[in-house]
Amino acid sequence: MLGAPETTTERPVGLERRLVFRLLSHWRTLIVEGEGDFPSFADVDPSAMPDVWPFCFVLDTATDCADDPIVRIAQPSAAGLAGNVIGKPVSELPDATLIAQACSYAQEVLRKRVPISRGGDFIRRDGMRVLYRSILLPMSDDGENIAGLLGAANFREVKEP
Amino acid sequence: MARQAQTAERVETARPAAAPLSSSGALSTSYEVQIFRDKRWRIDSMFDDKSLALYEARRMNDSGRYACVRVVEEYFDEVSGQTKLGTIYRGGRIEHARQTDLDDAIKRRNIKQQQSGAEFAAAADASAKHKQIAESRPELVLGIAGGIVLLVGAVAGALLFK
Numbered sequence: 001m002l003g004a005p006e007t008t009t010e011r012p013v014g015l016e017r018r019l020v021f022r023l024l025s026h027w028r029t030l031i032v033e034g035e036g037d038f039p040s041f042a043d044v045d046p047s048a049m050p051d052v053w054p055f056c057f058v059l060d061t062a063t064d065c066a067d068d069p070i071v072r073i074a075q076p077s078a079a080g081l082a083g084n085v086i087g088k089p090v091s092e093l094p095d096a097t098l099i100a101q102a103c104s105y106a107q108e109v110l111r112k113r114v115p116i117s118r119g120g121d122f123i124r125r126d127g128m129r130v131l132y133r134s135i136l137l138p139m140s141d142d143g144e145n146i147a148g149l150l151g152a153a154n155f156r157e158v159k160e161p
Numbered sequence: 162m163a164r165q166a167q168t169a170e171r172v173e174t175a176r177p178a179a180a181p182l183s184s185s186g187a188l189s190t191s192y193e194v195q196i197f198r199d200k201r202w203r204i205d206s207m208f209d210d211k212s213l214a215l216y217e218a219r220r221m222n223d224s225g226r227y228a229c230v231r232v233v234e235e236y237f238d239e240v241s242g243q244t245k246l247g248t249i250y251r252g253g254r255i256e257h258a259r260q261t262d263l264d265d266a267i268k269r270r271n272i273k274q275q276q277s278g279a280e281f282a283a284a285a286d287a288s289a290k291h292k293q294i295a296e297s298r299p300e301l302v303l304g305i306a307g308g309i310v311l312l313v314g315a316v317a318g319a320l321l322f323k
Contacts, residue, residue: 021217024206115206117213 020117020135023052023152027115027137036143037113044139044150052152057099059090059106059136059149069106069149071099096122102134102153109136109149121158129158189237192249194218197229205230215250222252 026049030039046053059069068089085099093100101120109116119133134153138146192214195202205221208214214232222230232250237243 018213020213021220024217112204112207114204116208117206118209 018133019052019055019152019154020133022049023056023135023137023150024115024117026052027150032143036140038138038140038143038146040141040143041139041148041150042141055152055154057102057151057153059103059151061106061110061146061148067107069103069110071103098122098130098132098134098153098155101132102151103136106136106149109138110146113138113146129160130155131158189239191235193233193235194221195231195233196221196227197231198227202231211249218250218252 027039030043031037032039032043041058058072060072061069068091070087070089071085071093072087085093090100090103090106093103101118101122105116105118115135115137117133117135119131121129121131123129132153132155134151137150139148139150141147190209192208192211194205194208194214194217196205197203206217208217211234218230218232221227230250230252231248234247234249236245236247238245
């Protein structure tokens with residue numbers, strides 16, 4: 001999970017500032033009319049969302065792991081965090097971490113079959129309070145059965161007196 | 162990238178999200194952005210934050226791609242075990258048309274009330290004039306009668322002293 005450079009980068013007027021809304025908008029554009037309610041992972045083009053992709057990860061819910069999705073980090077550059085969690089089921093993610101928070105409602109997304117965004121805060125090891133916002137989006141290869149979840153999360157530090 | 166990796170490494174410990182959770186782990190309050198499609202309301206997306214849900218609904222509404230958008234607040238009362246629902250936002254072209262009709266109806270009602278008020282005022286004015294005339298009649302009658310009496314008296318006096 002990464003910081004939030006979009007808060008410091010100047011953006012064109014009219015472009016959505018928040019990460020979750022940018023990804024949600026992109027997710028909607030991938031839905032093909034008449035081909036189900038969900039886009040396919042095959043349609044995801046990282047180069048089409050270079051400002052969002054570094055914050056993304058994937059939960060694999062295919063085959064026998066639907067009840068406990070396996071985390072796959074989509075962005076190799078997130079190795080600082082990804083190295084510890086790639087291939088692990090959500091239930092085995094390190095407790096009280098951002099990735100665990102961001103994946104904690106995966107079952108609800110699978111049950112309701114809609115994008116869900118949640119946020120919160122946590123205290124880092126150095127005592128710094130961090131606010132985060134995350135989103136999980138259902139993906140499908142056939143437009144009907146959910147094959148996995150596309151997720152994203154970012155955070156910012158809050159300096160408390 | 163180096164900054165990203167650095168910040169990622171610093172994310173170590175976490176505490177539960179600030180939003181209230183029920184015993185089942187589900188949020189006690191959630192906000193559903195719903196769209197009307199295929200003759201029914203469908204959940205488009207869900208948020209734990211009211212302002213974000215409203216923002217997204219307004220954004221979708223302004224895009225013009227959706228016939229009708231609304232935000233439903235879903236509150237789970239852990240004491241009673243009941244779920245309470247409430248619509249906190251309505252948007253879309255249908256709602257816009259409905260609001261336009263409502264505004265027109267309000268304008269028509271106001272105009273009617275103003276017209277009724279003017280008619281009432283005119284009627285009250287006419288009534289007041291009639292009343293004034295009616296009240297002034299006895300004086301007129303008495304005046305005329307007095308004049309007649311004086312005239313008759315003068316004629317009678319003239320005849321007697323002739």
